[in-house]
Amino acid sequence: MVSFRNAATAAVAFAVASASTCHVCPDDPTRFVLSDPPYTDYFYSDCNSAAQVVVTSPLPQSNLSIIGPRLLIAWPAGNSGAAAFFAPQNGVNGSLAIELVNSTTTGNALDPIYEPGGDNPIVGVTGRISFNSSATLVLPILGSIRTIRDFTEGPSLLQPIIQDAIETTKFEQGGFSLSRLWLDNVTTTTLSFEPVEKGCAIRHKNDTSLHFDAGVYTFNASFNYPQLVQLSSEEVLADSAQGLIEESPELTQPLSFLSYTDKLLAGAWRFLTYFGRDSMISMLLMSDILSPGEGGAWEAGIGALLERVNKTDGSAAHEETIGDYATYLNMQEGVMSTDPMYDYKMVDTDYFLPIVLAEYFIKNPVGKGRVEKFLGQKATEDPDNAGLTYRDLANLNAEKVMNITAPFASEGGQVQENLLRLKEGEIVGEWRDSNNGLGGGRIPYDVNAAIAPAGLRAISSLATAGFFPNHPDWAEQAAAYAQVFEDETLHFFEVDVSQEDAVALVDDYVSNNDFAFSSQTSNITSDVRFYGLALEGNSDNQDLVKVMNTDDCFRHFLLNTTNQTQLSSFISQTADHILAPFPVGLTTDVGLFVANPAYGSDPIYSTNFTNADYHGTVVWGWQLSMMAKGLERQLGRCLASDDTPDFCRHEALHSKVLSAYHRLWDVIDENRSILSNEVWSWKYEEGEGFVAVPLGDYSPTESNIRQLWSLTFLAVKRNEALK
Numbered sequence: 001m002v003s004f005r006n007a008a009t010a011a012v013a014f015a016v017a018s019a020s021t022c023h024v025c026p027d028d029p030t031r032f033v034l035s036d037p038p039y040t041d042y043f044y045s046d047c048n049s050a051a052q053v054v055v056t057s058p059l060p061q062s063n064l065s066i067i068g069p070r071l072l073i074a075w076p077a078g079n080s081g082a083a084a085f086f087a088p089q090n091g092v093n094g095s096l097a098i099e100l101v102n103s104t105t106t107g108n109a110l111d112p113i114y115e116p117g118g119d120n121p122i123v124g125v126t127g128r129i130s131f132n133s134s135a136t137l138v139l140p141i142l143g144s145i146r147t148i149r150d151f152t153e154g155p156s157l158l159q160p161i162i163q164d165a166i167e168t169t170k171f172e173q174g175g176f177s178l179s180r181l182w183l184d185n186v187t188t189t190t191l192s193f194e195p196v197e198k199g200c201a202i203r204h205k206n207d208t209s210l211h212f213d214a215g216v217y218t219f220n221a222s223f224n225y226p227q228l229v230q231l232s233s234e235e236v237l238a239d240s241a242q243g244l245i246e247e248s249p250e251l252t253q254p255l256s257f258l259s260y261t262d263k264l265l266a267g268a269w270r271f272l273t274y275f276g277r278d279s280m281i282s283m284l285l286m287s288d289i290l291s292p293g294e295g296g297a298w299e300a301g302i303g304a305l306l307e308r309v310n311k312t313d314g315s316a317a318h319e320e321t322i323g324d325y326a327t328y329l330n331m332q333e334g335v336m337s338t339d340p341m342y343d344y345k346m347v348d349t350d351y352f353l354p355i356v357l358a359e360y361f362i363k364n365p366v367g368k369g370r371v372e373k374f375l376g377q378k379a380t381e382d383p384d385n386a387g388l389t390y391r392d393l394a395n396l397n398a399e400k401v402m403n404i405t406a407p408f409a410s411e412g413g414q415v416q417e418n419l420l421r422l423k424e425g426e427i428v429g430e431w432r433d434s435n436n437g438l439g440g441g442r443i444p445y446d447v448n449a450a451i452a453p454a455g456l457r458a459i460s461s462l463a464t465a466g467f468f469p470n471h472p473d474w475a476e477q478a479a480a481y482a483q484v485f486e487d488e489t490l491h492f493f494e495v496d497v498s499q500e501d502a503v504a505l506v507d508d509y510v511s512n513n514d515f516a517f518s519s520q521t522s523n524i525t526s527d528v529r530f531y532g533l534a535l536e537g538n539s540d541n542q543d544l545v546k547v548m549n550t551d552d553c554f555r556h557f558l559l560n561t562t563n564q565t566q567l568s569s570f571i572s573q574t575a576d577h578i579l580a581p582f583p584v585g586l587t588t589d590v591g592l593f594v595a596n597p598a599y600g601s602d603p604i605y606s607t608n609f610t611n612a613d614y615h616g617t618v619v620w621g622w623q624l625s626m627m628a629k630g631l632e633r634q635l636g637r638c639l640a641s642d643d644t645p646d647f648c649r650h651e652a653l654h655s656k657v658l659s660a661y662h663r664l665w666d667v668i669d670e671n672r673s674i675l676s677n678e679v680w681s682w683k684y685e686e687g688e689g690f691v692a693v694p695l696g697d698y699s700p701t702e703s704n705i706r707q708l709w710s711l712t713f714l715a716v717k718r719n720e721a722l723k
């Protein structure tokens, strides 16, 4: 696994060298299509560029105030894109259907655009779109995916400085081209439509609305911006995992689409760029199958993280803003610059970074041999970090973690005010990063009880291995801090509900919300215990956000805790919530809900955690994956020759945990077809039970068809040896 970078560079050199002649790529392009009605997603990549095209066409049952006909093109380079929102000319929503049809000349749904010239070649995709009745292009947005998301997810925000720059050109043979020069004054995005058949001309009534007769049109979407170099399926996977390419192409193709030589992307189409947490959770869950070594997936992911560390305070970056939107944000601050911007509002990301470093540089045999070379590299991505080495940046991050965890870990410091909290002025800070995701809480359970102590354990092992030459002391100190967090944080989040109260709360939840499903309260046969989402929540009458959740998975996956009383009781309640059906527990036929507000005892929880909420009663693929791997790791401790935890020897408990593990896998297996989606919701049908539906059916926050961390089932599989 040595020559990836060389191979990738060679591919680029070849493309550039041959550009002016035939611009042929050495390898065949990759194309795949994913259907997720009302969305169909088309992917195209070759050595020149990569693109995703999403076609939305309303279904008879769609909510027509949020689902309309839309053509969207997304490019990883610059997190760029173009969108065209259509409406039926007759004004009757739902009466216009759109779809891509294969080209009659190439037979493909998408073909590449490549035109050399200028500093950057013009690249993009072309295809054919069919309208079954006459249509109006109501709104085009050209430039950044972030601009498109501001429109689709926010209160339909549009910026005149961006929208007014769109120029429409009429083609002589019929058809139109829309183009926009970016705020950088260099890049242009173009989206054009031309009728394929005679007699279906486009009438141009005025500058803002374009009218299409029913028929088939060729569309071209392109831009001239520096492109990323994609890692092929062969390049992204470790030698030992190459078999997956044949076995699971439906997962390895999207993995390749989201992997580039200098970063891993979070999801397609909405998060088609760097996201710290997403890439790290994915690396940890796919540890064994990702390619190590120079030019491989591991170093692409870790390099991207270190490049983006805030050198002032050691924070790891959550999200990057690049391309046209970066110029836009710079202008908002009165600066004329195309420099990237980084968002440091997440708190969990800081602790994940050392965990990932330890996973690669200590546990991975190839990574072990790469420490000196890799850490000696200088940062080039964030202009603020110019001159710093990767080692400097890793050291700053570890220093931040040590500093911020010190108050709670210090003698007598185990009080609520010393727990780790969201940053001042931020309402989000970990993976439940929607406005209501933590129920207004400011002290998250996952960060304090799992992610921070695991980060500290990792710093300890990195220091032991000499990773931080100026801080050999961290070997012991970080381990001591970790022990305090492992042992002393859990009880702050404990929720205990008597059997009687539990039955009443769950019955009320179902009746107050008129749910069609049964409360299943006959399943409550004892008192209920769980760990709430966060402290300092919004409720007036309680501090703890009493929402049952799946975040136990972090502790099972990231830590091997040692207080036996605590571990036995903790793993016991996790197993209970997996075995109990929602709304008593978390499990339904469509997966574990990441939140169950039934025990909230304040109506704000059932209003804010619904099946229309991003972090409500919905299923996230990667949470299933981490829970499965986490339980596997804990059960794996029972197979050790010594030091096995007490719960392994408690026969009833051990067998309950095993049942929960297999129950979870049965649910995972039943949902194979949707597992790689980012998140999904449900409807309840009499006789059928819970049925999965796209979250976009209920919410303007549509799910990504593929999310990096939902591809982790490539590596996480049922362990049949656990019986």
Ligand SMILES: *[C@@H]1O[C@H](CO)[C@@H](O)[C@H](O)[C@H]1NC(C)=O
Pocket: 063, 064, 065, 066, 698, 699, 700
């Ligand atoms: C359709 O979506 C709108 C906007 O989100 C919402 O207010 C409305 O309740 C939805 N209608 C149905 C039938 O779900």
Ligand SMILES: *[C@@H]1O[C@H](CO)[C@@H](O)[C@H](O)[C@H]1NC(C)=O
Pocket: 064, 065, 066, 067, 068, 093
């Ligand atoms: C029709 O569709 C548009 C655009 O999708 C939407 O804004 C509008 O609310 C819809 N009208 C109705 C009556 O659903």
Ligand SMILES: *[C@@H]1O[C@H](CO)[C@@H](O)[C@H](O)[C@H]1NC(C)=O
Pocket: 058, 094, 095, 096, 097, 132, 133
């Ligand atoms: C176009 O498709 C929509 C949605 O399927 C349908 O309601 C409409 O009748 C179709 N229009 C024509 C002219 O076929």
Ligand SMILES: *[C@@H]1O[C@H](CO)[C@@H](O)[C@H](O)[C@H]1NC(C)=O
Pocket: 101, 102, 107, 108, 109
């Ligand atoms: C378009 O072509 C693909 C393969 O190239 C094929 O699988 C698909 O069925 C074709 N679609 C139609 C509508 O013919």
Ligand SMILES: *[C@@H]1O[C@H](CO)[C@@H](O)[C@H](O)[C@H]1NC(C)=O
Pocket: 183, 184, 185, 327, 336, 337, 338
């Ligand atoms: C782009 O050109 C405009 C008009 O000449 C100028 O005001 C602006 O500063 C330029 N933008 C950048 C990012 O250089």
Ligand SMILES: *[C@@H]1O[C@H](CO)[C@@H](O)[C@H](O)[C@H]1NC(C)=O
Pocket: 205, 206, 207, 208, 209
């Ligand atoms: C442009 O066309 C739309 C739709 O046909 C119409 O509502 C609007 O008034 C027109 N605008 C101008 C400036 O003519």
Ligand SMILES: *[C@@H]1O[C@H](CO)[C@@H](O)[C@H](O)[C@H]1NC(C)=O
Pocket: 310, 311, 312, 313, 342, 343, 344
């Ligand atoms: C980096 O951290 C410092 C100190 O917390 C902060 O002032 C600065 O805004 C951060 N940088 C960015 C780009 O957010």
Ligand SMILES: *[C@@H]1O[C@H](CO)[C@@H](O)[C@H](O)[C@H]1NC(C)=O
Pocket: 312, 313, 314, 396, 397, 399, 400, 403
């Ligand atoms: C950690 O704390 C020390 C001592 O207060 C300080 O010098 C250092 O700058 C801090 N480092 C970070 C990254 O916050």
Ligand SMILES: *[C@@H]1O[C@H](CO)[C@@H](O)[C@H](O)[C@H]1NC(C)=O
Pocket: 435, 436, 438, 439, 440, 441, 538, 539, 603, 604, 607, 608
């Ligand atoms: C939850 O819902 C209530 C209304 O029921 C609202 O006032 C509150 O702001 C929402 N958000 C949070 C985080 O609790």
Ligand SMILES: *[C@@H]1O[C@H](CO)[C@@H](O)[C@H](O)[C@H]1NC(C)=O
Pocket: 518, 520, 521, 522, 523, 579, 580, 581
């Ligand atoms: C839960 O209760 C239902 C009846 O409401 C019953 O059919 C089911 O077997 C129970 N499940 C468990 C795990 O106890």
Ligand SMILES: *[C@@H]1O[C@H](CO)[C@@H](O)[C@H](O)[C@H]1NC(C)=O
Pocket: 487, 563, 564, 565, 566
């Ligand atoms: C283990 O945790 C329990 C609470 O879960 C606590 O009562 C006990 O003191 C702890 N034991 C040790 C050795 O820390």
Ligand SMILES: *[C@@H]1O[C@H](CO)[C@@H](O)[C@H](O)[C@H]1NC(C)=O
Pocket: 557, 558, 559, 560, 633, 634, 636, 637, 640
């Ligand atoms: C915990 O133990 C299991 C089983 O031995 C192992 O797979 C896992 O890597 C360990 N986790 C940690 C954080 O050391």
